[in-house]
Structures are given as structure tokens and as C-alpha cells.
Amino acid sequence: MRTHSAPRFGHLSPADLSLFTDQYELTMMRGYREAEHTPKSTFSLFFRSLPTNRGYVIAAGLEQAIAYVQDLTFGADQLAHLRDEGFPEAFLEYLAAFEFTGDIRAVPEGTAVFPNEPLLEVTAPIDQAQLFETLLLNQIGFQSLIATKAARMRDVVRRRGDDQQLVDFGGRRAHGTDAGLKAARAAYVGGVDGTANEAAGSIFEVPVYGTMAHSWVQSFPSERAAFETFVDVYGEEAVLLIDTYDTVAGAETAVAVADERGVDVRGVRLDSGDLAALSQEVRNVLPERMDVFVSSGVDEFFLRSFFEDDGVADGFGPGTSLTTSDDAPTLNPVYKLVAAEENGEMQPSMKLSEGKVTYPGAKRVHRFGEETFQRDVLAGADEAIGGRGLLVDVVTNGDVVYEFPTLDESRERTLATLERLPRDVRAIEDPAAYPVEVSEGLESTAERVRSELRAEMGL
Amino acid sequence: MRTHSAPRFGHLSPADLSLFTDQYELTMMRGYREAEHTPKSTFSLFFRSLPTNRGYVIAAGLEQAIAYVQDLTFGADQLAHLRDEGFPEAFLEYLAAFEFTGDIRAVPEGTAVFPNEPLLEVTAPIDQAQLFETLLLNQIGFQSLIATKAARMRDVVRRRGDDQQLVDFGGRRAHGTDAGLKAARAAYVGGVDGTANEAAGSIFEVPVYGTMAHSWVQSFPSERAAFETFVDVYGEEAVLLIDTYDTVAGAETAVAVADERGVDVRGVRLDSGDLAALSQEVRNVLPERMDVFVSSGVDEFFLRSFFEDDGVADGFGPGTSLTTSDDAPTLNPVYKLVAAEENGEMQPSMKLSEGKVTYPGAKRVHRFGEETFQRDVLAGADEAIGGRGLLVDVVTNGDVVYEFPTLDESRERTLATLERLPRDVRAIEDPAAYPVEVSEGLESTAERVRSELRAEMGL
Numbered sequence: 001m002r003t004h005s006a007p008r009f010g011h012l013s014p015a016d017l018s019l020f021t022d023q024y025e026l027t028m029m030r031g032y033r034e035a036e037h038t039p040k041s042t043f044s045l046f047f048r049s050l051p052t053n054r055g056y057v058i059a060a061g062l063e064q065a066i067a068y069v070q071d072l073t074f075g076a077d078q079l080a081h082l083r084d085e086g087f088p089e090a091f092l093e094y095l096a097a098f099e100f101t102g103d104i105r106a107v108p109e110g111t112a113v114f115p116n117e118p119l120l121e122v123t124a125p126i127d128q129a130q131l132f133e134t135l136l137l138n139q140i141g142f143q144s145l146i147a148t149k150a151a152r153m154r155d156v157v158r159r160r161g162d163d164q165q166l167v168d169f170g171g172r173r174a175h176g177t178d179a180g181l182k183a184a185r186a187a188y189v190g191g192v193d194g195t196a197n198e199a200a201g202s203i204f205e206v207p208v209y210g211t212m213a214h215s216w217v218q219s220f221p222s223e224r225a226a227f228e229t230f231v232d233v234y235g236e237e238a239v240l241l242i243d244t245y246d247t248v249a250g251a252e253t254a255v256a257v258a259d260e261r262g263v264d265v266r267g268v269r270l271d272s273g274d275l276a277a278l279s280q281e282v283r284n285v286l287p288e289r290m291d292v293f294v295s296s297g298v299d300e301f302f303l304r305s306f307f308e309d310d311g312v313a314d315g316f317g318p319g320t321s322l323t324t325s326d327d328a329p330t331l332n333p334v335y336k337l338v339a340a341e342e343n344g345e346m347q348p349s350m351k352l353s354e355g356k357v358t359y360p361g362a363k364r365v366h367r368f369g370e371e372t373f374q375r376d377v378l379a380g381a382d383e384a385i386g387g388r389g390l391l392v393d394v395v396t397n398g399d400v401v402y403e404f405p406t407l408d409e410s411r412e413r414t415l416a417t418l419e420r421l422p423r424d425v426r427a428i429e430d431p432a433a434y435p436v437e438v439s440e441g442l443e444s445t446a447e448r449v450r451s452e453l454r455a456e457m458g459l
Numbered sequence: 460m461r462t463h464s465a466p467r468f469g470h471l472s473p474a475d476l477s478l479f480t481d482q483y484e485l486t487m488m489r490g491y492r493e494a495e496h497t498p499k500s501t502f503s504l505f506f507r508s509l510p511t512n513r514g515y516v517i518a519a520g521l522e523q524a525i526a527y528v529q530d531l532t533f534g535a536d537q538l539a540h541l542r543d544e545g546f547p548e549a550f551l552e553y554l555a556a557f558e559f560t561g562d563i564r565a566v567p568e569g570t571a572v573f574p575n576e577p578l579l580e581v582t583a584p585i586d587q588a589q590l591f592e593t594l595l596l597n598q599i600g601f602q603s604l605i606a607t608k609a610a611r612m613r614d615v616v617r618r619r620g621d622d623q624q625l626v627d628f629g630g631r632r633a634h635g636t637d638a639g640l641k642a643a644r645a646a647y648v649g650g651v652d653g654t655a656n657e658a659a660g661s662i663f664e665v666p667v668y669g670t671m672a673h674s675w676v677q678s679f680p681s682e683r684a685a686f687e688t689f690v691d692v693y694g695e696e697a698v699l700l701i702d703t704y705d706t707v708a709g710a711e712t713a714v715a716v717a718d719e720r721g722v723d724v725r726g727v728r729l730d731s732g733d734l735a736a737l738s739q740e741v742r743n744v745l746p747e748r749m750d751v752f753v754s755s756g757v758d759e760f761f762l763r764s765f766f767e768d769d770g771v772a773d774g775f776g777p778g779t780s781l782t783t784s785d786d787a788p789t790l791n792p793v794y795k796l797v798a799a800e801e802n803g804e805m806q807p808s809m810k811l812s813e814g815k816v817t818y819p820g821a822k823r824v825h826r827f828g829e830e831t832f833q834r835d836v837l838a839g840a841d842e843a844i845g846g847r848g849l850l851v852d853v854v855t856n857g858d859v860v861y862e863f864p865t866l867d868e869s870r871e872r873t874l875a876t877l878e879r880l881p882r883d884v885r886a887i888e889d890p891a892a893y894p895v896e897v898s899e900g901l902e903s904t905a906e907r908v909r910s911e912l913r914a915e916m917g918l
Binding site for chain 1 (some may be wrong): 464465466467468469470471472473475476478479480481482484485486487489490491493494498500502520521522523525526527529530535536537540541544585589592593594596597598600601628630631632633634635636637638639640641642644655656657658660661663664666667669670671672673674676677678679680681682688689691692693702703704705708720730731732734775779783784785788789791793794795796799801806810811812813814815841860861863912913915916917
């Protein structure tokens with residue numbers, strides 16, 4: 001182990017991303033190459049069951065998944081690392097020239113998906129498709145988790161509130177920097193209005209918002225002096241944090257300072273205490289033109305209670321709960337081999353592992369219902385079932401053939417999706433199960449493959 | 460909003476890290492500068508309560524926190540973004556020349572910490588110290604969360620098992636790429652033996668391990684052919700995944716292939732079913748020289764049950780649960796102003812927000828107890844209490860004065876810490892509370908500041 005004194009942040013460069021993979025992906029790739037066993041294969045990315053209290057999942061992260069596949073390059077440092085790990089030169093030369101030549105189909109970001117439905121399918125020589133497992137699961141799994149959490153909050157605010165502003169405040173509690181950045185992006189896709197995170201504003205053009213912290217107030221001799229100084233710098237843009245000492249007294253001070261300076265201060269923020277009750281008291285103190293923003297512990301359950309308790313607010317700043325999806329911090333997505341070429345034909349494949357069975361073959365998802373979604377049918381990719389197919393061609397023969405939507409377009413897709421999902425499927429606790437049927441064709445394929453495997457295994 | 464078709468991954472460059480901050484940090488910085496109000500201030504990074512079922516937290520992430528502070532640079536792209544957001548030129552010039560000139564004290568990685576104890580304190584002009592809030596909380600909060608989760612698993616494996624190997628398999632379920640990378644690092648600090656993640660091996664020199672996936676087995680005409688090919692490529696290094704179709708039959712096939720090829724295959728991996736029961740059956744099938752590795756749903760609670768049920772294994776691959784700390788996915792750390800200079804002296808500061816009170820002033824943590832830790836005393840930085848002080852000088856006047864330990868040294872510190880923590884504090888469910896006393900001096904300072912504030916506010 002190295003000794004060192006200079007601290008290192010541990011940046012992942014674009015080339016380092018080629019190593020964001022489990023060792024076994026590379027071990028298998030090398031094995032496939034050395035055994036000259038590189039059949040064309042289809043891998044399907046899906047989840048087996050919905051996280052707790054989730055009736056649906058909003059797909060997100062496709063853009064990052066495809067950027068990774070397109071830009072994947074093993075640089076000299078990465079190859080040197082793999083050489084140190086014992087990978088042979090012939091394999092390193094292959095990696096140095098790596099280029100994806102296959103196909104990817106996927107559901108657009110902002111689409112509602114359900115258990116066993118592919119969010120994405122990769123068809124390519126198995127050595128290529130294998131490599132992507134770790135990163136695709138990491139990016140699509142996390143962003144879909146956060147887009148879903150955001151959609152739940154947006155839905156509560158639309159149904160019970162007044163479609164108030166929602167801003168991601170969670171960068172500080174996100175799991176690392178990529179999570180902070182991608183959560184801001186995914187939450188926007190999921191229906192929030194913006195983020196506090198400047199990097200997300202700079203890199204993904206998510207709208208950025210901000211107020212002030214307790215430290216500002218504490219650093220001045222009095223709360224009044226703190227408010228006066230802030231209003232002198234920011235004028236009508238100022239949002240004053242009023243709970244450092246006493247929330248209602250803070251609101252009175254905010255009004256007094258606005259009057260004294262003759263400035264139409266934008267609003268105040270509450271960050272502690274009984275927020276529904278305090279918001280009413282504060283609302284009574286403030287002139288109508290001033291807005292009330294609420295933060296601290298905001299999630300979909302808080303929002304429901306806040307409105308039930310007649311809380312009054314113009315905006316909310318969900319933080320930890322949004323960027324960690326704290327009540328359900330993983331989607332547990334998987335990336336499974338579902339078909340491989342044998343004698344020139346794609347043969348459906350599955351495993352029999354207890355509790356982890358996968359439907360075989362490349363698939364289609366057919367969605368039925370116009371104004372309201374009624375049911376989905378999961379079918380083989382070659383079955384004609386009707387309904388709207390959810391998966392679209394994204395990469396063909398290694399080239400991107402998909403016009404990526406803007407973030408705003410993906411966000412609009414989420415908002416339209418929420419409108420069409422049955423109301424009981426959108427419940428934030430104990431939601432109803434949305435019907436996903438398996439086509440007769442797919443069931444019979446699964447039965448046939450299962451029987452064949454069991455016969456081969458002598459089970 | 461831009462329209463685009465080329466997908467973008469969204470890499471955070473080293474310069475982009477300067478924008479990994481909440482907008483309000485920059486808004487306040489600008490305000491402090493324009494108001495010429497930049498008192499020397501101390502901010503303290505701590506958590507208010509332990510996450511569910513946690514009796515202690517293992518501090519981690521200090522190296523990344525300090526690297527960030529040392530390397531922080533606003534580049535042309537970042538300044539252009541802030542210009543677009545309306546920040547004035549004078550402030551942008553100040554950012555372009557930004558350099559940290561203050562002091563940082565912190566507890567070394569691998570130290571056990573408790574509620575209200577500072578993991579890190581920054582003392583600097585307030586405009587400098589304010590900027591760091593988001594990133595320091597993000598990195599130290601996440602890595603401490605994961606080091607703690609890892610330490611809990613290591614502790615169960617040492618107490619109930621045979622100190623078996625633990626390897627992080629969670630990169631695919633981590634919240635983004637930085638989380639995968641830093642979780643591998645933090646888990647190693649917390650006591651696991653390595654990771655599957657190649658990037659963590661390359662960047663942080665965490666030992667890397669790997670086996671094979673179900674897709675390898677499925678892609679061959681039979682499990683036996685799959686095992687034969689893998690053993691032909693990897694020989695004695697091969698670890699064969701045996702649960703694709705039937706775990707015990709898979710173990711028998713693994714033994715048959717090892718015999719047929721005359722190779723001392725290293726071992727097998729089980730990934731589904733009743734793992735304790737299956738591990739016993741598999742152990743009976745395998746020759747003694749072959750190891751059994753267990754993955755799927757591994758966390759500290761699984762490990763306890765596995766050993767209670769007489770499961771037999773040589774190693775475990777915790778995944779999702781390790782890299783997301785799924786039963787407690789946030790430490791909820793805060794970064795609070797605790798002192799600010801007034802009339803040439805550092806004055807203790809606190810807020811009174813309901814449920815969010817902070818002890819005022821820069822602090823020391825004194826730990827008492829030799830073989831076993833007995834209690835901590837939280838005191839003002841200038842109080843002489845005895846015991847061992849936990850915080851060390853890391854940065855003084857902007858220069859790093861700390862010899863950063865290697866990862867192995869930090870890991871050793873964690874393992875030694877676990878030995879010395881009272882056993883009931885280490886319980887993985889309903890742990891006993893470790894005694895943290897507040898010194899009389901600190902209590903009376905808090906009382907004085909609280910009274911003064913309440914008097915000023917007329918409360």
C-alpha cells in the first residue's frame with residue numbers, strides 16, 4: 001500500500017469511467033475472448049419488484065447510460081492498472097481498441113415502468129454487452145430511484161396543495177458528488193422545479209435557487225442587522241431565513257426591515273419547529289406579496305401532513321429524503337442475459353435461481369389505455385400484441401439513432417405520465433398494483449426454456 | 460433550455476468541484492464581501508443523533524475533504540456560469556483568486572465519534588469557511604456512513620464468525636459513480652478486505668476481487684461447459700458461480716470439472732436461496748481446499764443469522780446494503796457556525812431553532828478509558844479536561860500540517876477502535892448509548908449565550 005501525505009480527492013476522469021466496472025465483468029470478457037465464445041447476446045435491465053410504498057417507477061438516466069457507452073475509452077493509466085492486475089497483453093490491446101458495435105433499445109426518460117419491464121436492452125457480442133452491467137445499473141438505477149421520489153412529491157403537491165415550487169436542497173446529504181449532480185438532474189426529470197446545486201445548473205442547466213443560512217444570521221450582532229445587510233445587497237431577490245432564534249419574531253423582523261428599507265423583499269424561509277402551524281402564523285404576519293418557503297424534513301409524507309394540517313407555503317425545499325430516497329434507497333435493478341445466439345439464431349435464456357427468475361428473450365412492453373393507463377402486456381420482441389410499445393431504438397450498430405429530448409421534455413413526459421396513471425397506483429402508501437400481464441407467447445417460451453433446462457440438469 | 464442530441468455523461472472535472480455547492484453559499488459569500496463583514500469564524504461539522512440501530516459512527520472521508528479545500532479552483536467555465544447567474548465581476552475576481560488561508564482540525568479516519576462531537580472544525584474568514592459546507596458534508600457524511608456500515612459487518616464476522624473475508628460488491632447499486640468509488644474506499648477503512656470495483660483499485664489501491672456472473676453460465680450450452688471453459692482460462696484462480704440452475708448440483712459439477720481438469724479450483728459462489736442451509740450442503744460436497752463465497756442480501760443482520768443457522772463460508776460479498784447503508788441511508792451531518800470574531804475575540808455562537816440547538820464555540824473531545832473506552836467529554840477548545848484529545852491539526856494557515864495515514868493505517872485504526880468500544884455499544888440492534896458528557900464549562904457557556912440571545916430577542 002502506498003504511503004502518502006498529499007490528500008487526494010479521487011476524481012473519476014472520463015477515461016477512469018472505463019474502470020467503473022466489477023472485476024468479474026473484465027474477467028468474463030477476457031474469458032469470452034480467449035475461448036472465442038462471443039455470441040450475439042441480449043441483456044435486459046429491469047427490477048424484480050417495486051420498492052416499499054412505490055406503485056410505479058419513473059425511468060431516468062438513459063442519457064448518461066448512452067453517453068457512457070458511446071464515449072467508453074480505456075486510456076493508458078487504466079490499461080496499466082489492468083496490466084498490474086495480471087490481464088494479458090492481447091486482452092489489453094482489445095480493450096484499447098474497444099468500440100461498441102451493437103444495439104440498444106430503451107424506454108424514454110419520464111416513462112412509468114413496472115416490475116419485469118425492461119428499462120433498457122443491449123444486444124451485442126457478449127463480451128461487449130457484459131462490460132456495461134455495473135455502470136448502466138448504477139446510473140439508471142439511481143436516477144430512476146430519484147425521479148420516482150421527486151414524482152411522488154410533485155404528485156402530492158399537485159393533488160393536495162397548489163402545485164407549489166419544489167427545489168432540491170439535498171446535495172450535502174447525497175451519496176457523493178455524482179449523486180448530488182445526478183439527483184438534481186433526475187429530480188428535475190421527476191417534476192421538481194430546480195436545485196440549489198450550482199454544478200447541476202452549470203452542467204445540466206437545471207434552474208438554480210438559493211436563500212440564506214443560519215450562519216449568516218448568527219454572524220451579525222442581531223437578526224435585524226443580518227436581514228438589513230442581506231436586503232441591502234440583494235433587494236427584491238432576498239429570501240430571509242427567520243427561524244434562527246424565534247420564527248414568528250423573525251417574520252416580524254423581516255417585515256420591519258422590508259418596510260424600513262422600502263424594498264419588496266421576496267419572502268422568508270422556515271426551517272424548524274411545527275412547520276404547518278408556524279407557516280400559518282407567519283402568513284398572518286407577512287404582507288401578501290411575500291412568499292413563504294419551507295424546508296427541513298420535506299418529503300411526500302411531510303407534504304401530505306402539511307396540507308392536511310392547513311399549512312401555507314409557496315415553495316418547499318426537500319433535501320435528504322429527495323437525494324437519498326431515504327425510505328427506499330435502492331431500486332435493486334438487475335442486468336440479465338435473456339438471449340444468446342446459437343447456430344445462427346437468438347435463443348431465449350433464463351436462470352432458475354430461487355426467487356430470481358428472469359423471463360427469457362428480448363421483449364416488448366405494450367401499454368393499453370388512453371386517458372388513463374389500464375394495463376401493460378410484457379411480450380416477446382417478435383410478438384404483435386397491440387397497444388403502445390414503450391421501448392424505442394436508441395443505438396443501432398453502434399450509432400446513436402435517437403433524438404435525445406431536452407430535460408424539460410423529459411420532465412413534461414413525467415408530468416403527463418402522472419396524469420395518466422390510475423390514482424390508486426399513485427398512492428404514496430400501500431399503492432394498488434398496476435396490472436402487468438405476461439403474454440401467452442412469453443409464458444410458453446418461459447415454460448419451454450425452464451423444462452429444457454431442468455431436463456438438461458436432470459432435475 | 461438547450462436542445463441537444465449528443466448524450467452527455469455529466470463528468471465533474473476538478474474545476475467543476477468548485478461549483479459543487481449550494482447557491483446560497485455563494486450568495487452569502489458575495490454578501491459577506493460586499494458588506495465587508497468577513498469575521499474570522501469557526502464552523503463545526505457534526506451529527507445530532509445516531510442513525511437507527513447505530514451505537515457509534517466511524518469517521519471517514521477526511522482525505523477527500525482536505526484535498527477539496529486545497530485544490531479548490533474556479534476555472535473559466537465555472538466563472539462564466541456564475542456570471543450568467545448574475546454574480547458581479549468583483550466577486551468573480553475574488554473567486555478566481557480564491558485560496559484557503561485558515562485552519563482545520565479533525566478526527567483521524569477510523570475514529571469512533573458520537574452525537575455533537577465535531578468530526579471537523581474549520582476556522583477562517585467566514586466567506587471562506589462558508590463555501591465548504593456542501594462538499595464537506597457530502598464527502599465526510601457519506602464516507603462515515605459507509606465506514607460505519609462496514610465496521611458493523613466486520614464486527615459481526617469477528618464476533619460470531621471466523622473473521623471471514625468481506626468484499627464490497629455494491630458498485631452497481633451505489634448512488635452514482637462517486638458513491639461507488641468512495642464507498643469502496645470507506646468500506647475498506649471500515650474493515651472490509653476489498654472491492655469488486657476496478658476504479659477503486661486503480662485510484663485508491665483498494666484490493667480488487669472478482670468471480671463470475673450468471674450470464675457466463677447461461678451463455679454456454681451447459682453449466683458444465685461453462686465451468687470447463689472458465690477453469691481452462693483461469694486455472695486455480697477460478698471461483699465458479701453454482702446457483703444458476705441448482706446450487707447443490709452446481710457444486711457437484713464444479714468438483715467434477717476440477718477433478719477432470721486436474722486443477723485446484725479456488726472455490727464456488729452461492730448467490731440465492733436459503734444460503735445458510737445451502738452452504739452446509741455445498742460444504743459437504745466440496746473438498747476442503749475449495750472455498751465457499753456467499754453473496755445476495757449480505758448485511759450485518761444477514762451475517763448474524765447466517766452464523767446462528769450454522770452457515771459455513773470463507774467469504775461474503777455485501778453489496779447494496781453496504782454501499783447504500785440501506786437501513787439508515789444518511790448520517791444527517793450538519794456544518795454549523797459555532798464562533799465568530801467580535802472586537803478582536805472569538806465569541807461563541809449558537810442558534811435556538813427548535814430541535815436543532817448547537818453547542819457554541821470551538822471544541823475538544825476528550826476520550827477516557829484505556830483497554831475499553833469509558834466515556835467522552837465534550838468541552839470548549841480552551842478547557843483542560845484530561846483524557847485523550849481526538850481532534851488533530853490538519854491545516855494551519857492554509858497549509859496541510861498533517862501526515863495523512865495510508866488506507867491500511869486508517870483501516871487498522873478502525874479495527875483497533877472496535878476492540879475498545881464497549882460490546883453493548885457495538886450491538887447491531889438497540890445498542891447501548893455510549894456516555895458523552897458535556898463539560899461544565901461548555902454547559903455554562905451555552906447557558907450564557909442562550910440567555911444573552913433570548914434577552915436580545917426580547918424572548
